[in-house]
Amino acid sequence: MIAFIKRYEGLWLFVHSPAAIVAAIVATLIILGAVFAPWLALVNPYDLASFSLFDGLLPPVWEEGANPRYLLGTDDQGRDMISSILYGARLSLVIGLSALTIAAVLGVGLGLAAGYYGGRFDAIVMRIADVQLALPAILTALLIDGIARGILPAAVQQDLRVAVLTLAIALSLWVNFARTARASTFVQMNKEYVQAAIMMGQRPSRIMFVHILPNILGPLLVIMTVDLASAILLEATLSFLGIGLPADSPSLGTLIRIGMQFLLSGEWWILWIPTLLLVALVVSINILGDFLRDVFNPRLR
Amino acid sequence: MTQRNLRQAALLGGVLSLCAIGASAETLRWASTTDPQTMDPHAVNSAPVLSFLNNIYEGLVRRGQDMSIEPSLATSWEPLEGENGWRFNLREGVTFQDGAAFTAEDVMFSYQRASDEAADVRSWFAPVSEVRVVDDFTIDFVTTAPNPLFPDSIANFMILDKDWAESNDAALPARDAENFATMNVNGTGPFTVASRDPGVRTTLVPNDNWWDEVQHNVTETVFTPIGNSATGLAALLSGEIDFIQPIPLQDVEQVEGREGFKVLEGEETRVIMFGFGHEHDTLLYSSDVTDANPFTDPRVRLAAAHAIDIASIDRVLFRGKIEPASQLVPAGISGFSEANQDRPAFNQERARELLAEAGYPDGFSFGLKCTNDRYINDEALCRAAASMFAAVGLNAELSTGPVRDYWPQLREDDFDMYLLGWSPGTFDMEHPIRFLMHSQDDEKKLGSWNFGNYSNARVDELLPQIQQEINPAARQAMIDEVVAITQEEVAYIPLYTQPLIWAAKDNINLTQRADNFFMLRWVTVN
């Protein structure tokens, strides 16, 4: 019943929030485009034989010298820009969502337990978190990348770049979840309902996940919103520093890194088309996150 | 540290007061991508260091604006009589920047220092068996075999003052710890270091007692390393620096189109090429051919060469600024084989035929290793090449990475095909034959960069003869033969000569030398 009202109320709020509607449409379009990229795209950026350098640096159709086959032009390799950004968004979303899921499960679990049990367990988790925090994301990525290179056979390394990058991003994000979950749990621990549940002898896992978790979702949702965006941006940054994905498996970040070379040279579309898509995607996610937070946490309205 | 900081503070005061009276007209502010690692001319054999220090230290000989060898601290040299080697007659009246006189003892000392195990430049002296001081201004370099090119090979061998180095505990180059010569200089050259903050700023001022006629009008230069090319270009366009080397190819038009700036374009001597794992029994990265190495068949290597559309690479990736290469040195370098100037044409049809003849009508997949931070557009080049190979059935699994772990991979034979750029250090064809075409021979230190171990008995036989031949025509005939053999066997696929793109404000006159060295002694600020 409560869930129904919540859903109903959420729907009501949704149709009255133009920003959320626009964000939802934009995000849905991008996600659909990413999911159906293999059917929508003109060329497959992973199939080297499907494009040719001969078609390189063509501008979008509304500019002089364009080829109508490539609506938004081509990059320096002759890759169709539309195909590139569809596949790019696909890869960025996969990396961002997987990293976020790993980070959230790991972080919230550890944070809740640390806040609940306190004492030695808390100290150990928080010291591990400190070590993790003391290694900035970029260094974590280097570390994971380096270890992968050390233990994996050369032939599979190329194929596992995405997994390695995802893990690196996840490991640099979980601490946010853990610390926030822990701090909020501390506050909840002193509340009557938790004390009552403890005294009634309920199982710790039940207290943590059924009683405490819903009450600390607010701050966690804020973190989650910001962190999905961070994960996608972090991938771009790592690519910029040269420790992200290689240029032939183009995520949005890699496309932007390649495009940066053409910032001044007149071929603006190579940089700005993927950047615009990235910004649109991240802004939409953020707006939807804000909106969801309001729905789940009516006290904030 | 304190001393350096004091110097910086003093310098800062100086700069501020100069600005205040508007007399900074002859200050040259310039930038490049890499900071010279050290001020010690024998510690590191790398282009940024040698280029920078050539403004401060000098050798027995030096290179002119056209790369020709001309007298410097030696006024003349001639072959020794009765034995192999060269006699150098030294310039009299030259003083180091601290006022000490330059004599043959300093050359002797510098030779010992540069050929020591702690020096990174000792390979230059591999042919030298003995050095003798004849008198204060005459010195003999005895070599184990006739060595007509020896004077050309030591243009970057820079001379230190013996007393200065010894009294400052810098008698040997610093290997794993700092010494005095890492941060301080005392050369005979046209400029000296006024202050140095490694990785941030190095200020040079003219040496008032330089022996040669001064052609520049610079009173002070401030060098800043700027690693990010977009930032460097922005610094030039916003007027904060006067000169930068290099700028990205795609930005040439932008700079040329702006009032008050100019672009200097030239050809570097570096040839970019693909190499093969000639002695590998199987491919390492193939998903379909796992029991053989098709690249041992010259027809397959030729097919790969025919797959390359060098015209599109030039037009799209390099904006028409590269010169296609037929051999491992560009035209104009001594020893360039004019008889073998043709490169395999772009011909996908022929490539497929050759593959079919070799028994691979459907092609095969293999691994292509490339750097992504070593040569201009190296990553984009490899992506384009992989796409071109794929078009004829050669499915390249491209793997790109930074140069810092690239050479170890190549040394461990971890490749099927790889990218390499080579600049002939001696500006002679013999250099790439020695390093890239002769079979690997650790004993004689030959073929040390021939990663795929291309091996041909005739080439191995010709190299020592080329090294010792005094008659230019006979020497060229032997080089022509080597080039013909390696082209016939497609030992490498030479692609193009790397372009050299510098940019400066209009009021700066400078000389762009083919080795990418920026010599301050030819700079005038108008």
Place this chain on the structure above:
Amino acid sequence: MVYFILKRLVQSVFVMLAVAFLAFSLFRFVGDPITQMTGVETSVADQERLRDELGLNDPFILQFGRFTGDMLQGDFGFSYRTRQPVAEMIADRIPATLELGIVALLISLFVGIPAGVYTALRPRGIATQTILMTTLVGVSIPTFVIGIMLIFIFGVQLGWLPTFGRGGTVQIGGWESSLFTVEGWRALLLPAITLGVYQLTLTMRLVRAEMMEVMRTDYIRFAMARGVPMQKLHYKHALANTMVPVITIIGLQFGGVIAFSIVTESVFQWPGMGLLFLESIRFVDIPVMGVYLVVIAFFFVLVNLIVDLLYVAIDPRLRVRDVQ
């Protein structure tokens, strides 16, 4: 209280050791320092000899022991690349990074907290919606794109601000500062904004969320009912109660600021530790990378310790827990 601090100090030492160990183990995979230290003509035998001299052929544990042992004795070693003492190289770069980081953090706090309070108190206002949208777009553009855009707008097109370096610096007792000259501030502005944008939005959103939460709590409602003036209510009661999570985030943010200063320093050629670190990675300069990581770890541990102590000072309930 003393016991608490002591316990945290001991824990901090372990954190530092763990970071040093992790850091050190990753170096082996970054690349080969020898090929970066020598020229193309250096023979393989000479390279091997150098490898031996530097102890790179020793077992990993021995190398790690030597590294930590030397460091505990205050010997930070010499850079492979420049052959200078690492301690001196890092010390020279610390002021640049700290000044950049602190100014960026201050920008994020001085703009972020008031903006957060304002947007919490007037959640439906047009100004609020505009602020929220602008900052959202701001954090959705990668830092390096923002930096380069700022360079091209304010440096190249308008010519108002310098595009690289620190501008004028002065020496104040061994600390090279750019905070005391106009040129220094001009050079500092763009990188600090670039670095601060992300933190600003985070601060603002957090303060806003916490403010809105607190404004709903019973004691604020009681206070409202009792007729406490709205101004006093907002700033004394409500804002003070948002401080616990805000302090947590500032602690976390300082880490973010230092980490992301690597990107900002690279874009603006800002001569701080981050730039030095990037150069060190390029040249596989193991001693510099190692010391950098340990120094960064030290900052983190220090900030976290302060955050924990502030927690205790602000929220008395936590004090009770720790005594138990």
